[in-house]
Amino acid sequence: MGPLKLFLLIGDPVEGSLSPAMMNAAFRSLKLNHFYVAVRVPEKFLGDAIAGAKKMGIAGLNVTIPHKIAVMRYLDALDESAAAAGAVNTVKNDRGRLIGFNTDGQGALRNLEEKVGSVRGRRVLLLGAGGAARAIAFSLVEAGADLTIANRTVSRAKELASLIERGLGKRVSFLPLNRDRLKNVLREKDILINATSVGMRPKVNETLVTAEMMHEGLIVYDIVYKPLQTRLLREARKAGAVALDGLGMLVRQGALAFEIWTGRKAPVRVMESAAK
Ligand SMILES: NC(=O)c1ccc[n+]([C@@H]2O[C@H](COP(=O)([O-])OP(=O)(O)OC[C@H]3O[C@@H](n4cnc5c(N)ncnc54)[C@H](OP(=O)(O)O)[C@@H]3O)[C@@H](O)[C@H]2O)c1
Structure with a gap:
């Protein structure tokens, strides 16, 4: 099973998001001991939420409306994809350093x-x-x-x-x-x-x-x-x-985030049926 790793989706609102079903199905299908949860984070708590995620050793985050631009100031580095777009939708915790990516x-x-x-x-x-x-x-x-x-x-x-x-x-x-x-x-x-x-x-x-x-x-x-x-x-x-x-984009951007976090090829078909 490997080590337990936790992943979060942060946004406001997050209710009704398809990402938890899609990501957890992908983790299960590769028998990874990983779990993905959506958490509502109001704008005024974004900095605290990121600091908390870092301190708790959260392995990765997805970031959605309204935090994609504001989150950048709390990260340690940006990958080229995020720097060019000026927005982040995926964060990887790389041994305590939070790196922002954009897979959209x-x-x-x-x-x-x-x-x-x-x-x-x-x-x-x-x-x-x-x-x-x-x-x-x-x-x-x-x-x-x-x-x-x-x-x-x-x-x-x-x-x-x-x-x-x-x-x-x-x-x-x-x-x-x-x-x-x-x-x-x-x-x-x-x-x-x-x-x-x-x-x-x-x-x-x-x-x-x-x-x-x-x-x-x-x-x-x-x-x-x-x-x-x-x-x-x-x-x-x-x-x-x-x-x-928009389902195809949702699945593809999620698959790219999965690959950034795990280094494994994403089970795209599994993710697609879980998101439907
Ligand atoms: N399928 C996927 O995988 C996927 C991935 C990411 C996002 N999305 C979807 O894409 C949409 C945008 O997300 P985002 O993160 O880019 O949001 P965002 O950063 O808040 O940008 C919203 C955009 O919509 C425009 N807008 C909002 N209300 C409008 C109105 N009444 N009339 C005209 N323009 C209006 C804004 O124009 P102003 O600049 O004038 O405010 C801005 O260009 C959302 O529906 C989101 O769910 C889908």
């Missing part, structure tokens, strides 16, 4: 490419500039996608575009979330990714893009997974677009 970007990219092939040269409109969007944006541009970012707070879209341009030397366009502008821009896009929290429970009837703004064959990837069938995906089907839900 690679998780989304791997899942998307499994479904639709390489993104190289494809024109992508990404909605959002928060923790998940930042990581996805870097991974997409690194993989050769032609990226445009739209965000409600347009200054954050602009900041993300210039961060990528400085870091990767590739041009990235940005725009505000204006329906007419989005409709025009979408005409010439191959892929639309929603990395905002719009459409997430409890506001399940909200969407930033509706069927008449889409075209047949457009690939619509919604990373929201609570619920899996979002209004955006229903609108996509109405328009004859390809609708992809």
Whole structure:
């Protein structure tokens, strides 16, 4: 069985998270003596929670909304993936040193490419500039996608575009979330990714893009997974677009975290059925 190791998901809220079922199924299937628990940590206790986790020898953490950016200041080091994205979703306790990683970007990219092939040269409109969007944006541009970012707070879209341009030397366009502008821009896009929290429970009837703004064959990837069938995906089907839900990204980002923590290949199929 090996040594007992504990892993935490911290966020606020964490109720209804699929990660404990998915991670514990993965640990069981490899007969690891490891356990994963979700803990609600309000923003004002984040520093205490991280210090406590370190002192208790927690082996690793997943970090979710609203802590992905704030958590960085409490860590001892950042891996390249987290430093580039400016957000952390996975922490490894490496003999008392907490190292931050970001598996969201690679998780989304791997899942998307499994479904639709390489993104190289494809024109992508990404909605959002928060923790998940930042990581996805870097991974997409690194993989050769032609990226445009739209965000409600347009200054954050602009900041993300210039961060990528400085870091990767590739041009990235940005725009505000204006329906007419989005409709025009979408005409010439191959892929639309929603990395905002719009459409997430409890506001399940909200969407930033509706069927008449889409075209047949457009690939619509919604990373929201609570619920899996979002209004955006229903609108996509109405328009004859390809609708992809957020479960695949959830599983892939979790599999990458599992591999960082254990050094073992993740049982992706086991994780996928546990998360369903
Ligand atoms: N499938 C997966 O594995 C996976 C992984 C990570 C995250 N997610 C999901 O991705 C979503 C975003 O997560 P996150 O960590 O990036 O959150 P975050 O850092 O809080 O960012 C939220 C983003 O949504 C935008 N937004 C929020 N409310 C909006 C509204 N009413 N209208 C327009 N834009 C709005 C924000 O725009 P402003 O900048 O203007 O505030 C920001 O761009 C969540 O639903 C999360 O569950 C899924």
